[in-house]
Amino acid sequence: MYSTPFLDLPPLEAASGTVRLPGSKSISNRVLLLAALAGGTTTVHDLLDSDDTRVMLNALSALGCRIGREGAALRIEGLDGQLRTASAKLFLGNAGTAMRPLTAALALLGGEFELSGVPRMHERPIGDLVDALVQLGCRIDYLGNPGYPPLAIHAMSLDALQVDAPIRVRGDVSSQFLTALLLALPLASASREITIDVVGELISKPYIEITLNLLARFGVVVRRQGWERFVIPAGSRYRSPGDIHVEADASSASYFIALGAIARGDVIRIEGVGADSIQGDIRFVEAARQMGAKVESGPNWLAVSRGAWPLKAIDLDANHIPDAAMTLAVMALYADGPCLLRNIASWRVKETDRIEAMAQELRKLGATVEDGPDFIRVHPLGAASWRAATIRTYDDHRVAMCFSLAAFNPAGMPVRILDPHCVAKTFPDYFETLFSVAQTADVPVICIDGPTASGKGTLAVATAYQLGYHYLDSGSLYRVTGLAMRRAGLEADAAHEAQIAELARQLPLRFIKGQVLLDDEDVSDAIRTEAAGMDASRVSALPAVRAALLALQKSFRRLPGLVADGRDMGTVVFPDARLKVYLTANASQRAERRHKQLISKGIPATLDSLRADLEARDQRDSSRSVAPLKPAPDARLLDNSSQSVEQSVEQVLAWWQEAQPFGSA
Ligand SMILES: Nc1ncnc2c1ncn2[C@@H]1O[C@H](COP(=O)(O)OP(=O)(O)OP(=O)(O)O)[C@@H](O)[C@H]1O
């Protein structure tokens, strides 16, 4: 997951390959609650691991439910309708799929509970659900604004419930109110049938189908009369199905279906969700086909590629796919006319006001957008009209994910996504998954070259961290080659050049969490000694060794970008890099820094010998025949002799920002 303040997506050109998606959020949180309420133990496979499922799991544990790991699965010992705790304060983040059903279940189960969330959760309505529960005799108080969380739920007896008359709940604001009642009321239907009547036109019906489907898996078969009346039979009781598999998230699939439709390249294959899905958002496939995508499917897979291009404009009632329809709003930029998405009023009460958010951010890209209480109309963008934009994400995972598709624009503009970590709500590895299939000829690179101990590594690591980029410590490749040479009993001379180059070509090298592994041995410390530095400098002067390491260094250039440090990053390995920095500091400063560095690691050293060593190394590195240490003609010079690390990082980031075409957010 990217925890950086922003993530820059370079212009992307094509995409192909296979993605496996995380479990559905809607199914995961329903299954967790049902497993906790049921009698028996449930093993849940392929559960989504995200912010929203984590708050649900924490809440269930706080209620006394025993939850353990069984390999990759989760084992939940059901409470069989009996809480093990009589009071608890539950924090539910911004998870509507936890707040609504838990409110209903806890109101019936008896006990004193406080339910709260993040500030946005306290702006998301819950009054219609509370009204329905109060009709039943439940006791619930608002702790903040009436109609909104946080809530205080008070103890009551199931016997006191008034369920003789149908319970009325509004269905036109959020279908989660009905879902919450459907999940909770079987707890009160042991001796009597319970009827729920929906007031107003029920929105997001597919989510109710998921609820009914899962209730049946846990032994409760609800009778449905149209979409107006639901009857929970007398004698209903939750029983664990034993094992249950969570299918992949169909809403998350929408980004990769769109990717297949938009990007050049071969097929995008999506695994874990397909034609047999119980999720309503699978119908996004129909909308994508309408826009021209070629989609094939099997029971639990989809294969998508570009069909019509530009995409065909659509006019769609998107009420049945409210979450996935946001993806259509970005696809509309690539259409042959304006696209209208209607009947989407529920967007306004989601993680953010999604109609407002989408309209604002699409306009930043240059698009003309019209919006109203329950619709959005997006006009396509010609190649000349696209602008590089900084996309605000409003702590809304779907805004972040769907705007990544704008990086395929024909104008070759990058897209900056602010607060990319918001995807953790449903798809923590979204961007990594996107980068595993997206392709571009121009992955951004920042090169930092310079003499020994100038601080290249420190600066490069910090810069890469700030940007979420990969990092290449090219010196470590020469250092490992030097070590391999020593272990093979060779000398760094022309007579052994071919043998050492062969060693370099075959290095069984891996970089894992800051460790350098040679054939699974951690050699991180062994390559950091001054002697290893000298050996590295010697082997690096052999042209065949440099040639042998070239392809390996280039292979580090991966999305979303790379910061590479060394001696010839800007001159030889990445000559097309957009920012090249030549970092220097005076020799006495460098010797002092290296001295401090070694002493802090418990390695004895004297200042004089260190200075002599580094001057000898600089001399050899700068005077060799191939790829000598020198600034690239287009490098920015940075002397950090009197700078702190933070100041150097700030300077490089400022230069990088200057090289970007983004306006202000
Ligand atoms: N601007 C700076 N101010 C003070 N100390 C610094 C600065 N930059 C780096 N240092 C310190 O100098 C030491 C050497 O830095 P670093 O290892 O990053 O240099 P390097 O150029 O990568 O070295 P080498 O060429 O040997 O790989 C580290 O202890 C680091 O913390």
Ligand SMILES: Nc1ccn([C@H]2C[C@H](O)[C@@H](COP(=O)(O)O)O2)c(=O)n1
């Ligand atoms: N791009 C590079 C990186 C390193 N070297 C050589 C020269 C250095 O003295 C030696 C060790 O590098 P360090 O880890 O100190 O950065 O490796 C090179 O020739 N080209």
